[in-house]
Amino acid sequence: MSIIEVKGLTRKFKDLTAVNNVSFEVNRGEIFGFLGPNGAGKTTTINMLTTLLKPTSGQALINGFNAVKDKDKVRSSIGLIFQDPSLDDKLTAKENLKFHAWLYGESGEKMDQRIDNMLGLLDLAVRKKDLVETFSGGMKRRLEIARGLLHYPKVLFLDEPTIGLDPQTRNRIWEYIMQLRQKEDITMFMTTHYMDEAEYCDRIAIMDKGEIIAIDTPKKLKDMIGGDVITLITDNNDQATQEIKNKFGLEVNKKDDGLLITKETGEEFIPLLFRGLSMKVKSVDLRKPTLNDVFLKLTGREIRDEEASTYDKAKKFYKMRIRH
Amino acid sequence: MKKLFKEIYIIWLREMIRYWRTKPRLISSLAMPLIWLVLFGSGMKSAFAIGGGQAGFDFIQFLFPGVIGMSILFTSIFSVMSIVTDRQFGFLKEILVAPVSRVSIALGKILGGSTTAMIQGTIMILLSPIVGIKLSLGLVLAMLPVMFIASIALTSIGLVVASRMKSAEGFQMIMNFIMMPMFFLSGAMFPLSNLPNWMDILSKINPASYAIDLVRQVSFKFMDTPTQVIDLLSIDLFGHQVNLWTDLLIVSVFGVIMVTFGVFLFNKSD
Ligand SMILES: Nc1ncnc2c1ncn2[C@@H]1O[C@H](COP(=O)(O)OP(=O)(O)OP(=O)(O)O)[C@@H](O)[C@H]1O
Ligand SMILES: [Mg+2]
Numbered sequence: 001m002s003i004i005e006v007k008g009l010t011r012k013f014k015d016l017t018a019v020n021n022v023s024f025e026v027n028r029g030e031i032f033g034f035l036g037p038n039g040a041g042k043t044t045t046i047n048m049l050t051t052l053l054k055p056t057s058g059q060a061l062i063n064g065f066n067a068v069k070d071k072d073k074v075r076s077s078i079g080l081i082f083q084d085p086s087l088d089d090k091l092t093a094k095e096n097l098k099f100h101a102w103l104y105g106e107s108g109e110k111m112d113q114r115i116d117n118m119l120g121l122l123d124l125a126v127r128k129k130d131l132v133e134t135f136s137g138g139m140k141r142r143l144e145i146a147r148g149l150l151h152y153p154k155v156l157f158l159d160e161p162t163i164g165l166d167p168q169t170r171n172r173i174w175e176y177i178m179q180l181r182q183k184e185d186i187t188m189f190m191t192t193h194y195m196d197e198a199e200y201c202d203r204i205a206i207m208d209k210g211e212i213i214a215i216d217t218p219k220k221l222k223d224m225i226g227g228d229v230i231t232l233i234t235d236n237n238d239q240a241t242q243e244i245k246n247k248f249g250l251e252v253n254k255k256d257d258g259l260l261i262t263k264e265t266g267e268e269f270i271p272l273l274f275r276g277l278s279m280k281v282k283s284v285d286l287r288k289p290t291l292n293d294v295f296l297k298l299t300g301r302e303i304r305d306e307e308a309s310t311y312d313k314a315k316k317f318y319k320m321r322i323r324h
Numbered sequence: 325m326k327k328l329f330k331e332i333y334i335i336w337l338r339e340m341i342r343y344w345r346t347k348p349r350l351i352s353s354l355a356m357p358l359i360w361l362v363l364f365g366s367g368m369k370s371a372f373a374i375g376g377g378q379a380g381f382d383f384i385q386f387l388f389p390g391v392i393g394m395s396i397l398f399t400s401i402f403s404v405m406s407i408v409t410d411r412q413f414g415f416l417k418e419i420l421v422a423p424v425s426r427v428s429i430a431l432g433k434i435l436g437g438s439t440t441a442m443i444q445g446t447i448m449i450l451l452s453p454i455v456g457i458k459l460s461l462g463l464v465l466a467m468l469p470v471m472f473i474a475s476i477a478l479t480s481i482g483l484v485v486a487s488r489m490k491s492a493e494g495f496q497m498i499m500n501f502i503m504m505p506m507f508f509l510s511g512a513m514f515p516l517s518n519l520p521n522w523m524d525i526l527s528k529i530n531p532a533s534y535a536i537d538l539v540r541q542v543s544f545k546f547m548d549t550p551t552q553v554i555d556l557l558s559i560d561l562f563g564h565q566v567n568l569w570t571d572l573l574i575v576s577v578f579g580v581i582m583v584t585f586g587v588f589l590f591n592k593s594d
Contacts, residue, residue, distance in 0.1 A: 050421055051421065052417065052420060052421055072423045073423075075421060075422060075423040076423045078421075080417075080421050082414060082417055082418075084414045085413070085414050086413075086414040086415055086417055086418045087415070087418075088338070088342070088415050090341065090342045090345045090346060091338070091341065091342075095341070099334065099338060100418070100422075102330075102334045103331075103334065103418075103419065103422035103423075103424050104422055104423065105327070105330075105423070131345075147418075
């Protein structure tokens with residue numbers, strides 16, 4: 001049975017359709033990911049699934065409950081790690097968790113135990129009595145993850161759980177998440193625009209401009225590319241494009257000052273390619289396809305194009321944490 | 325029902341912890357009353373000593389409840405700003421996504437704001453001997469419930485505005501806009517008698533007038549103020565003198581309406 005069932009979910013902001021007729025299901029116990037560039041509608045979708053935003057049309061069932069009609073039941077079933085910071089800086093780490101537990105009607109000896117366990121699991125035990133305003137960005141994020149899990153949610157929503165963090169911290173957070181997945185019987189719904197993080201998911205929905213354009217396991221999505229990705233730079237790219245099309249019958253995409261070709265068993269193809277081309281080859285690169293290639297193939301754009309603005313957002317995110 | 329009370333308590337408790345830990349706010353909220361009392365009180369007293377004033381009536385007896393009322397007015401209304409800052413800094417979402425009723429959140433915030441206002445008012449009463457007010461247990465005990473009702477009514481004005489606002493700056497701007505006329509036309513600093521007609525009308529539709537008058541009438545009871553002074557100072561509504569009980573009724577009814585309205589607006593704002 002699916003723990004999340006979404007049918008025709010749509011949300012409009014004035015004349016902007018942020019989420020457009022989205023349908024999908026998430027299986028119990030799965031890690032399900034939304035991958036898409038800035039503004040794709042990931043957070044808007046999460047807000048609707050978690051009762052924070054009313055859909056314009058369509059419906060969402062979480063743990064069997066309707067996200068519009070059965071708000072309280074949905075709220076009790078889920079944990080949510082927001083994209084933006086959401087801790088109380090004037091409370092200590094432990095107080096933040098305790099407040100959270102109380103909000104969910106949980107208290108008592110067992111909960112205290114649980115709070116200590118979670119703090120230990122996320123390596124925050126030594127700082128539990130410190131005010132959150134003295135925490136680093138990574139520590140705050142870990143605390144938010146601990147908090148999201150505290151009340152034994154059936155589904156944990158993680159909206160860009162590692163945004164604004166350095167690669168090392170990002171890896172650590174993923175270690176925690178994978179660890180938690182084994183310890184807790186939980187389904188995870190996450191959004192990201194980091195390709196490498198999407199690989200952790202069992203299944204991924206690729207989202208662009210409010211619509212889901214593909215949905216499958218990371219492996220199957222990459223298989224769509226149909227082989228390895230070869231990046232080629234030559235003296236005369238236009239002529240090379242022509243020659244490759246004519247001689248090998250392959251499709252060629254331009255990228256920056258290079259050419260992209262996909263071909264299965266690329267390492268065997270490269271020598272043939274070199275022999276077939278009449279101009280000088282300046283450089284060649286061979287790699288396995290990434291989800292970015294999938295996105296490129298589907299939309300003609302790269303998710304990475306958005307990286308610059310992601311960086312800006314990360315900066316803003318840090319500023320907010322400091323100001324708070 | 326038990327769940328509701330517990331939720332309100334949690335929201336209230338967090339307000340109190342934050343109040344205690346935000347030192348600048350704490351210090352200013354404790355120092356302000358003292359400064360007001362001493363500066364206003366002493367200054368006004370000397371000004372009125374020149375004019376003579378009513379026989380047997382010390383102007384400080386008029387001013388003291390006014391200053392308390394004013395301090396309750398400002399503290400109550402601005403304390404609800406925490407809803408706006410919670411929203412601005414993302415914490416409100418953490419509360420909104422929990423299975424907690426919106427009503428509890430709003431009521432918890434109102435109670436939190438009223439509590440801080442009452443703490444401030446109580447401190448001022450306890451400090452009142454500095455300006456020559458005779459402190460009595462009766463005065464303190466009678467003022468507590470009065471301040472409570474007044475501050476709940478005033479806090480809910482803040483809630484009505486806060487339920488919609490997205491930024492603290494915006495909230496402050498709108499509140500200043502509302503509070504300044506409310507304050508000046510409330511009778512806190514000068515009696516509402518002999519005002520020009522338009523001011524007279526405004527002061528009578530101003531809910532703060534009755535809140536301040538309520539605080540004042542109650543404190544008069546403990547300061548052996550001459551009856552003719554009380555008569556002279558009380559608000560005249562449709563040819564009737566508003567007494568303590570009418571004040572209480574007006575403030576309570578206003579409070580109930582505003583709380584309901586504020587909770588309703590907060591409930592609707594997603
Ligand atoms: N409250 C709002 N009012 C108006 N427009 C909004 C609102 N919230 C989101 N949008 C718009 O909806 C679109 C989708 O936004 P959303 O936050 O869902 O994107 P996202 O996929 O989460 O992006 P990111 O990776 O930057 O977090 C954007 O164009 C955004 O500007
Ligand atoms: Mg987002």
